[in-house]
Amino acid sequence: DAGITQSPRHKVTETGTPVTLRCHQTENHRYMYWYRQDPGHGLRLIHYSYGVKDTDKGEVSDGYSVSRSKTEDFLLTLESATSSQTSVYFCAITGTRQDTQYFGPGTRLTVL
């Protein structure tokens, strides 16, 4: 298993509250990604990072922000959670563009 963990694994929160999800890797990989997975949509990229403090938006970035202050940690923040952000969130890492993307175990987020 690639050394990638996500926390929390499950979270229930209320609309309007801030939420932060953490992705932690021990592989020293350069690239890190946040995806959300919803039925019928597959995996959709939210944000990604190509180095410390280097991040960029994916296709569904509205309502989300990210930070990467250390190689090993990539944080995803929902500033004010909405019910449409109820989803399963996966973090992924890769060393180079030609490499496998290894996925974390996922975080199931429910926004009531």
Next chain:
Amino acid sequence: QQPVQSPQAVILREGEDAVINCSSSKALYSVHWYRQKHGEAPVFLMILLKGGEQKGHDKISASFNEKKQQSSLYLTASQLSYSGTYFCGTESFNDYKLSFGAGTTVTVRA
């Protein structure tokens, strides 16, 4: 823009074959294939780079037609363990991120 996968779902009996297709409107640098079991994270199967090279993983193989921007995944002599949802991820040139298809759910029955 997400690649288009077909079919959406397929049901097989053990030993049967199936083909899953993935097509993109963009010029592709690579195609990745993943399988996901229910409640688990996607697991990498193989990557195909431009050049039409065919890859294999056990009795699962894939091809990449860069002229048509299409890739196909071949499940040969399917086993119960092949059940799951298969996703293709496509990467365009000058890009460092994958766009995933909506997935193809494969059910293999005894």
